[in-house]
Amino acid sequence: MLAYSLRRLFQSFIVLLVVGLVAFSMFRFVGDPIDSLLGQERTQSDIERLRGELGLDDPFVVQYGAFLGRAVQGDFGLSYRQARPVAEIIAERAPATLELALVSAGFAMFFGVVLGIFTAIRRDGFAANAIMSVSLIGVSLPTFLIGILLIYLFSVELGWLPSFGRGDVVDLGWWTTGFATGSGLKALILPSITLGLYQMTLIMRLVRSEMLEVLRADYIRFARARGIREKSVNFRHALKNTLVPVITVTGLQLGSIIAFAIITETVFQWPGVGLLFINAIQFVDIPVMAAYLMLISVMFVAINLIVDLLYFAIDPRLRADRSGGH
């Protein structure tokens, strides 16, 4: 297991290096850093001096290394547009995105698994078939249309929930939370559903097909033949086996929730990192784009690793097979 984890760790490291290279190339070659740092009034000597300071004359590898070194310390330079450190801007906005992602992920996982089990066990039932048909439409529905639809229904027509923003937030100094106020919680509802719905559909369909597969397995037949109760067959015998493959995909889906938050945040004008990123693209704010890319890669790689390790916790076969020397 240790050898396997180390190998995975090494692969993740390589991925991060590659992504870092992409981010650095964006930094270095898209949009001239000199242009963006010095205004229109500049002298040749200013340029020379800055080039030296920024290390732009160093060999490529040295520059890349320096970039990575700064990135590890959280230094991504100044935003072209806001002229403030990128790290500061992102830190300010991260809580909004993370809270949104957390709630959506919980929503998607809970309902995805529950509905998946339901549609698998009641395979031929009317409700299960109806859910499956609706979910097919749900998969083809672009996220932003779902958001608009929800806004129309609950904000415009019914006037129950806010259509934009985070509501009142409580500032804890290093974190701002919308969980503590009524309006903050209300503001979370529509964006969370919008963001989580697609992932929920995917998780549900996956859980269903895995569960159906497992329910056909010999050991389920054998459990039935031993007179084990249906409830125990479904939830003790089948569910655990279903969850093994589901965990990988679900884990990866959670990663994409953070990426897809870009769309939801735009629809609801949610002041998070995604909205920041979209604005950065519109105004070609390269440092912000590069920083976002790096951050989201770290997040993806971390999730991948965690998912892999979770496998061991659930499946005893892997624990034995991969520990080596058994």
Add this chain to the structure above:
Amino acid sequence: MSEAVLSIRNLTVEIPTRGGILRPVDQINYDINRGEILGIVGESGAGKSMAGNAVIGLLNRPAKITGGEIWLNGTRIDQLEGEDMRRLRGKHIGMVFQDPLTSLNPLLRIGDQLTETMLEHLDISRDKARKRAAAALDEVGIPAAAQRLDSYPHEFSGGMRQRVVIALALCAEPSLIIADEPTTALDVSVQAQIIALLKRLCRDRGTAVMLITHDMGVIAETADRVAVMYAGRLAELGNVRDVVTHPEHPYTDGLMGSTPLASKGLKRLRQISGSMPRLTAMPEGCAFHPRCEFAQDICRAEPRPKLNGGRSACHFPIQQPAEETA
């Protein structure tokens, strides 16, 4: 009927399909007495397993019992449904499946699977169940049984797993065991051990056994009586010795001729020409007539011959040598 643990009367199983109704089991009759092993032989698709599944109430939809009766210890069970049938399974009827590698739930410890089954059917405490689980493993010949309760299935070899499966099937002390090809998936060297184990355990407890196999050799060594099935019907039913040494039905004769038996010495193996008719294309009259060398007009025209208490369902049973005719 009181003697018999299991009595099957005119049992018919049908599968409705778009092309018409298929009849994988067609009016079969047999009894199994206490402590007796009844072998059921036939080619794959002859309806052996389907009959076994019908008895334990695990027919896969849309197959269902459409005629006849099944009596277990004097109680009619073919009409039981849902919970009533479940309580019977494991407690009164045990089942052993073909492939021990897939029969055990890979994510549950052996001990948990055993205690779960006992707690379901027997009124005992968890501690007691665990002790009995260790005893059950010990009884099927698993060394250091008490320690192995916490092992997962993948930590056992194929033969050992089949021993665990047998322990599971017997742990609630059912009066009938249905063993569906219990040795087919095992190494030849292990097959004999498993058969001997099954035989010993059932003799000791007086358990009746329905031993389903396509291997005439296994039947000859294990069973007391044998039922030969062909295309969903019983072709021949009698004591193993009689049937093996002097088959009456031409099909049984062909089956014996194509099986290498040590007792018969080295003879050239015969084969039955052609193949069993598919359920969708069942011939008129006797199902075997297209392959039978003795077939006459009556075999093609008359409705199929029935066993009717006799040994074989054939218009022209093979005459037995004079000195042994009873």
Add this chain to the structure above:
Amino acid sequence: MADTTPAPKPRGRLAHWWDGDFAYQFRRSPVAIISFTVVMLMVLAAIFAPLIAPYDPFDPASLNLMNGFSSPMEPNAFTGETFWLGTDDQGRDVFSTILYGLRISLFVGAAAVGFAMVLGITLGLVAAYVGGWVETIIMRIADVQLTFPAILVAMLIFGVAKGITPVEYRDQMAIWVLIVAIGLSDWVQFARVVRGATLVEKNKEYVQAARLIGRGSGAIMLRHILPNVLSPVLVIATISLALAIIAEATLSFLGVGAPPTQPSLGTLIRIGQGFLFSGEWWILLFPACTLLALALAVNLLGDWLRDALNPKLR
């Protein structure tokens, strides 16, 4: 014309195909027929948009601000003109803008998938055929890219491309940048399928025989590989088309896609969202429904194709 007993007559290739398994399944599936019809209608509407559209929404001469905010099917209060699906704030006929928007959405989607297909097939072939470190690099890039959602990759590429393009050309180039961005985000699946098929084919006897007698095996292989990968590539392309259309709409909706001067359906929805609270629902609703119908139809068609062309799953 009741010929209940079709006489055996010489049949053309088309008739033969029509009797084949594939066409038979198509005729048997209402979902396939309906979605195919919807897609075809939309493609035709897009191609002939200039002929069908009652107005040219981008010709300033034909616009009358007085016509602004006309409700669907009701005569305008000032000019008395009636517009089927109403008009937007500038008096543009919504039906016409949808037709032109559809044109751009479909064009970008199809071109992006075409680009992804060419790129993916080429890289897949090269990876399998050349092998060694070339293969390793190509497939590793594919793996890394697959880790990230395609839409994120497309956004990044769009952003970078925008950074490279001089400001004055940005709007003009936006459509092409969009095609490249979506195409680059979507080549991996094609490459994987083609590489897999090529690796299988590479080890077949005829290729080794060709090698033995000193022939180049590439050309022969290509002739054997292409038919093998045709159906999976077709399925992937159809499903990719649905994804590409949604991706384009999403990017345009976010304001990082088709510019307002060349609005796609996504751009129209972005514009329409601004009128959600003021009550001009038609400016949003009709483009949204068009996009929805298009995405759903292509998706269903892709699903059906996958089932029909993959007998193993049946």
